[in-house]
Amino acid sequence: MGGRHVINNQTPEWLPTADGASPWSQARVIIAGLGVAGFAAADGLLEFGAQVTVLDDAENQQVRDRATLLETLGAEVRLGPGSTATLPEPAHLVITTGFPPHAPLLVQAATRDVPIWSEVELAWRLSRPNKIVPWIGITGTNGKTSTTLMLEAMLAAAGLRTAAVGNIGRPIMEIVLDPEPYDVLAVELSSHQLHWSNSLSLHSAAVLNLQPDHLEWHGSADNYRDAKAEIYQRVQASCVYNVEDPATEQMVVDAEVIEGARAIGFTLGIPDRSMVGVVDDLLVDRAFIPQRADSALELAKVADVSPAAPHNVANALAAAALARSFGVPATAVRDGLRNVRLGPHKIETVAVLGGVTYVDDSKATNPHAADAALSAFDSVVWVAGGQAKGTTFDELIIKHADRLRGAVLLGVDAEVIAGALARHAPQVPVIRVDSTETRAMAQAVTAAASLAKPGDAVLLAPGCASRDMYTDYAARGEAFAAAVAELPGA
Template identity: 60%
Template sequence: MGSGQVTDWQGKNVTVAGLGVSGIPVAKVLHARGAHVTVVNDGDDARARAQAAELEALGITVRLGDGATLPEGTELIVTAPGWKPDKPLFAAAREAGVPVWGDVELAWRLRGPDAAPWLAVTGTNGKTTTVQMLASILKAAGLRTAAVGNIGVSLLDAVLGDEQYDVLAVELSSYQLHWAPSLRAHSAAVLNLAPDHLDWHGSMEAYAADKGRIYEGNRVACVYNVADKATEDLVRAADVEEGCRAIGFTLGTPGPSQLGVVEGILVDRAFVENRQKNAQELAEVADVNPPAPHNIANALAAAALARAYGVPAKAVRDGLRAFTPDAHRIAHVADLDGVAYVDDSKATNTHAAQASLAAYESIVWIAGGLAKGAVFEELVARSAERLRAVVLIGADRGLIREALARHAPEVPVVDLDRTDTGAMLAAVQEAKRLAQPGDTVLLAPACASMDMFVNYNQRGDVFAEAVRELGAGA
């Protein structure tokens, strides 16, 4: 199983690690191609048993409650992206010389000979928005495309389905990149790098290296963030095809081979004739929704990838105008008594929360949840002057409280000491009490949601519901 496309799966013994969003379709696809598929899964609950029954009815072997042992005769493992690299199953695979792929790697290998090229995006924050902006721009250029990967259409469906695509806008997480050794994109972007998922990767260096895999073998452009030197370092370290260029994006005035902002205009000095002297206007800052600084950076990265693919300037503008952001991403919920209430529940780490806090002048901040190994010192130190007050909820709120005591001792803090779903209404009531006209009450938790909620969507919905309740009673 070298690095090329695999066409003959007949009789191959493949182990699929993990039932779930990626595992079940992977097992079905490989089984349909004649492979002998065994699915292994750590859990053995009612849901897993129901999923197992569905696969066993097709003739697929499933082993529940034993994700550690390598099934005899395994020639390949295809893993769910979330499985940590240090699991015993993978140690056994290394010992036996068995390759391990993720679902992205499998999709890459299953592409047909005339497959659509991939424009790929990774980064600690902004991936989904950037990929959606990119797909919107590509559509505006009349191209058949889809936002795929971590979002939208599954990569396997995009690669194997009947729909024909000209080009794909692909969101890739560090997990997916870790398990995708032979992926080679047309062009790719790393938006930013900040500590995240370190409990999974083991170190910042390992996390950065996995993000950097997205640049390997790029053909046209490696897009990096001028304000984040770590992304440029990854470009320098990448082994790319002859003629591939490093393209920077910046919120300042762009130099040659960069995209940037000049007097409220997004401009391109990378994909133009005589880039030493010329610049191409792409769109206005007002065309970006919302026009917060980090979102303008997302738009520039999306524009850079689209331009690398040859998209005209007009399509960049039209695509950005047509784009509407996801729910729970800096979503304005209501204005009550001169105070704005904003839901950025999707700010599940410190880097995303930092971008969110930077968008407002005077903030009552609702924060807390599961920290996932994060530290909050830098976030609080950089945001202290914008904070009117802070309301804390969730399991790891104490870490934020300690950082506030050190770096923002003057800021009033309400620690609700609660991890029940109903805490959100209490948090919004406290925020209303603390806020003054002109302030923004901002839910940007800087933490994951699973201590109190099903996911960040539910957390944002509960916040919005609490704000509406507040408004009804006002």
């Protein structure tokens, strides 16, 4: 692809349709953020010959180490407070690794008509035309990681060379640069990544569910929905939707797909034609078999899904639909479900003490995820709180009030949950942990243990993000497990 050299801040004429064959040496690219994805994006662009400037307000040792390596490779790096406040001149393209649209750098880029891409969008483009690998994409408010890992296991069980990438595991840019050949990628995509992606054309894609989340980032529930819906645009084979969540089906209806792409539903009930679902104790396929008008093919047993909580069975069905859309045989769906090892901090039992089960679901970072966790137990002492991200908890409390033995709340937005409990479950004992220090989780677990009775679950399902107190949800889950280990009898 040809192009002319452009100076100042005018976008090169080839950039709107740029790919790996474009004249990247003519482009000055600004990368916002030097995390794992930002480093991969910078590394990739340098290899393709671009002029790269990386900006990050952080200045910890990990970021400095990455900066040193990139500077050795020829990048300019600016670290420390205020580094992302101003867009450098010239700037032909901005790659963002999670910055919201209202971030000053991105507002300036939009004002100057400088294109903004996600690292995912960059990887998609740079993989063309020399390393084209089919992507199967997964998004949704909850269940993305579990479903992506299930899909990866099914693809691998079919003998395909695959990897789980994107918002999980390795950044996709690493795959583009990796000399290892792949047959297909299982790609977890967040709403943040999809918001800044505009040319993806996935083999197949699924939106697992839609509930309010990340409203402080997107600005509104409609914007959040629209970002999720981007995954269906230009899909080539199958758009997989949740039959029990009509919003996901409407996204498929509204999408501009490649001619011939099919809509495939997944349901916890008996499936209609062009769906996968459950019959008795079996996961079955009525979508990818010739005789789907009057019969179904067994894919696996519900018992092959672990844990077999309803939300996780739904995840398995979505993964199965995506795998089947790529031609994976039924036996590989079954074997993948049996072989998969889901990541920690997702309905993970950490101990059983005195008849009380202590469960880490720190990955429940919004009310919808907490709903799935609460639904898995009959009697719960709920440990919750953190950053609510603009969400509310009224519907959640109304649904689960009868199963709450008690609640222990901590974090910056604990009062949001406390208010919902007071309105809809005033009979539930509530203990507030006001400390934000390291020992806060130990205090919360001790308080929860004092409320629990044999047969109960003490469940960490915060319904909130973690960064008010922890580096991430994993650190929060580890603090919970460590606190449980300190309890008497542990």
